Amino acid sequence: MGKKGKERVLRGRAGRMKGGRGSGRAGKGAVRLWGRHAVEAALKNPARQHRKLWATHEAIEALDGELPHDFPIEYADNPDLDRLVSRDAPHQGIVLDCEPLETVFLEDVLHGDPSRPLVVLDQVTDPHNVGAILRSAAAFDACAILTQDRHSPPEGGALAKAASGALETVPWVRAVNLARALDQVADAGYWRLGLAGEAEATLGEALPAGPVAIVLGAEGPGMRHNIAEHCDALARLPISETMESLNVSNAAAVSLYAIAAR
Known part of the structure; x- marks a missing residue:
């Protein structure tokens, strides 16, 4: 300072x-x-x-x-x-x-490092959830988070407070078209793995050895159909049948840990 x-x-x-x-x-x-x-x-x-x-x-x-x-x-x-x-x-x-942070472009964060996942959020709009995901992304050394510009919260106090400083350290890419951005992610060598409760394979079974982009949808509706079609595979977290799902920020943290522990 x-x-x-x-x-x-x-x-x-x-x-x-x-x-x-x-x-x-x-x-x-x-x-x-x-x-x-x-x-x-x-x-x-x-x-x-x-x-x-x-x-x-x-x-x-x-x-x-x-x-x-x-x-x-x-x-x-x-x-x-x-x-x-x-x-x-x-x-x-x-x-x-x-002032708001400068724009971050997708090509600036895709380095293909297998130890650094990319976190993709499809219409996750709650600032507390996005802030918590940024915090987990920082903790597990994700290369960036990627959201669609029109369906994600702006920078702000609630989000930054939940991020606990990670807003300043984790690059945040905002794409106009998330599906096209996922094509660019694939071209850079990332395996696009979407989390979906109905998937047959568990996250541990579906994780590859190389670079991973983990894709999470909003709570309730989940990933949109078009975004799921732009994933290379879908996987689920092996949670108890007594619980239908996890909060999206918790699911992100568990997924990032699983990637780090491969």
Whole structure:
């Protein structure tokens, strides 16, 4: 985060807000993040451009690293910070407005490393699930996640909080057409393995030795038919018959562990 000199204290808006509540949204074109791990990771990310930080003194002192002396900080109490985020958001005393991350292209992340899977999400729209999947992707060294642009959540505070810093470290590719993107994934040498409860083979039986793209659909409807047709094989998790399915973020974590443990 740079070297720390005398911190610049900019008082005003957050401290003056009386009554009412903010929308939890950043200004035009910006992304609003909150929570220690999400904000700390964004501050450490050299690819992230920052606009302004609101925080308590205690939250600044707890950061791992030091801010530049001219970093735009506005100190505020927790009730003022509550008004900057959505209701009951666990901001932990720190809120950051920053620019969205730069676009990531699929060809930039497909290296064919068999130890680094690609995670493909078909219409998984819940930001908490996508954030949790990003966290698992970081834990198991996935090369990226791939989603369809129109059917995935935007960058935002809830997603970044669930990702616990992984939003800043795991490349996120947004494709206009997911089926065409899966063709590109196959051309790069990845075996496209879709998770489906009705599949005959288990995940362990279906895993190849080479590069894998694990494809997961939304909870409830699962993968769309067209996306399943763009998979090389389908597999299921060998869960108990007493449970119909797993949450998609849990299924992603189990799948990524299985790939890592091959």
